[in-house]
Amino acid sequence: MQTLLLWMFYISTFYAFIPALVSRIFGFxxxxxxxxxxxxALTFDDGPDPVYTPQLLDLLKRFDAKATFFVVGLNAEKHPELLKRMHDEGHLIGIHNYVHKSNWLMRPVTVRRQIAQTESVIRRVTGEGTTFYRPPWGIVNFFDISKNNGRRIVLWSSMFGDWKASIGAKQLAERMLKKLRGGEVMLLHDCGTTLGADAEAPQNMLIALEKLLRVAQERQLRSVRVDTLFCRQSGYHSTVSCLSSTDWMKRTMVFxxxxxxxxxHALFRLRPVSKDNTIFYYRRRIYHGPNINMENGRLLEKGDPIIELHFDNKMLFQLGSSAKSLVHLAIQLIRVVKRQLPDLTQRVVHDSGMKGVKAIYAVSMIHRGPEKLGFQVRELPQGLFKHVSTVYLKLLFRIIHPSGSEQLNEKKEVMIPKLIVMPIDTLFDRFQPGDSHRADQAFDPTDQRDVVHTLNSEMIEEGDPMYASIRASQTADTESSS
Incomplete structure (x- = not known):
């Protein structure tokens, strides 16, 4: 009996206590x-709840705050309309097991089944999966941290005991305000039906949260999703930070x-358009493709000198890691390109090696929207080059976008590379340094809506489960630009 107890102690120590210790204290x-x-970051566990979650979503919307909801799969399955609303309003959804049960009390295979079952519910309702996971009570076991299968385990930096109604809204607000600072990950609960919680406790949380959001607004602090906080660094999404959120295989591929x-770049002597955070590199070369009728009757012929553009894969990965959908990625990409086309124009004007070029030229799979900048979109001619370009760009898209594989599998017919070309005269007319009025006209909010409409109509039907994601991205992006 003593030996059995000793073995139970050893097993529980290595399976449960040590992993919990190193994750909580050292953040391993x-x-x-x-x-x-x-x-x-505001994070909410245990929901969705039919009484309190709608009130919480209303409150967050009123203060234009984004949050992360770690949902219990069983609750999400009972209230899919709340899960859909979370997603549609731009919040991040994470996994909190299918039932609220400690990972210490389940075998590894059972934990994996709980996670998979919850993600299945999320994907069925929103059209997207999730990589973010918070185990109930923040308790991990050995297999959670030794083999997370690309999932990012999220704990917290501050919690307030909001699951107990006896604390009261006033005291809860005081506790929360003491921890209100940049970088904080706050743990709260929008459901009081789990073991150890009081059913009416979320009402106090809502009162305290309203005060916190008001004070945060006064201090110019912004509530963001966990994935945003995770990747944010100096206004840009750090490649190093975002890489750490992916599994080891993807990190290796990106590296x-x-x-x-x-x-x-070294072999073909590509040069950056901008010194800092360039979106593309360029080089002069001779055009070898079929004749292209460009605008105003100009003709691009075999043997003409052109400027070939190559997108910077590091920047693409940064944009793709933060994009909520393909539409969102396309809009971000067009905005960055628009900002850097004047830099390209200036380099062409002052670079004697670029004299005589007839057009700028690139191949891309994200080719809806460049028309607003003056590009023309053309089909690639059939042949080896098109085949190689298709394989290359599809592989790249799988790497740079979190759901790249799913997008490619679902939208094979539209995710094809195309040629985008702009006459050099058009580049000068629109983006000549000093002619900021023309450059500003090249892409405005109306054009953005045109891009979104085109992408929506060509890539997705309104009944498709991804439609809500695109509409949410469109709304969030339009609001941020206004």
Whole structure:
């Protein structure tokens, strides 16, 4: 009997206690706090709840705050309309097991089944999966942190005991305000039906949260999703930070891809358009394709000198890691390109090696929207080049976008590379340095809506489960630009 107890002690120590200790104290394999001066993350566990979650969503919407909901799969299955609303309003949805049961009390295979079952519910309702996971009570076991299968385990930097009604709204608000600072990950609950919680406790949380959001607004602090806080660094999404949110295989692929890009740039002497955070590189070369009728009757012929553009894969990965959908990625990409086309124009004007070029030229799978900048979109001619370009760009898209594989599998007929070309005269007319009025006209909010409409109509039907994601991205992006 004594030996059995000793073995039980050893097993529980290595299976449960040590993993919990190293994750809580040292943050091993978990995310607990972000690095930001002006952004913090509100996270809500145990929901959705039919009484309190709608009130919470109304409150967040009123203050234009984004949050992360770690949902219990069983509750989400009972209230899919609340799950859909979370997603449609731009919040992040994470997994909190299918039932609220400690991972210490379940075998590894059972935990994996709980996670998969919950993600299945999320994907069925929203059209998207999730990589973010918070175990009930923040308790991890050995297998949670040793083999997380690409999932990011999220704990917290502050919790307030809001599951107990006896604390009261006033005291709860005081506790929360003491922790209100940039980088904080706050743990709250929008459901009081789990073991140890009081059913009416979320009402106090809502009262305290309203006060916190008001004070945060006065201090110019912004509530963001956990994934935003996780990747944020100096206004840009750090590649290093975002890489750590992916599994080891994807990290290896991205690292290898970026090394290949460096070699490619060196071999073909590509030059950056901008000194900092360039979106593309360029080089002069001779055009070898079929004749292209460009605008105003101009003709691009075989043998004409052109400027060939190559997108920077590091920047694409940064944009793709933060994009909520393909539409969102396309809009971000067009905005960055628009900002840097004047830099390209200036380089062409002052670079004697660029004299005589007839057009700028690129191949891309995200080719809806460049018309607003003056590009023309053309089909690639059938042949080896089109086949190689298709394979290359599809592989790249799988790497740079979190759901790249799913997008490619679902939308094979539209995710094809095309040629985008702009006469050099058009580049000068629209983006000549000093002619800011023309450049500003090249892409405005009306054009953005045109891009979204085109992408929506060509890539997705309104009944498709991804439609809500695109509409949410469109709304969030339009609001941020206004």
């Amino acid at each position: 394999r978990v995310f607990r706090r972000g690095k930001s001066d002006q952004e913090y 290898g891809w970026l090394q290949y890009e460096r070699l490619f």
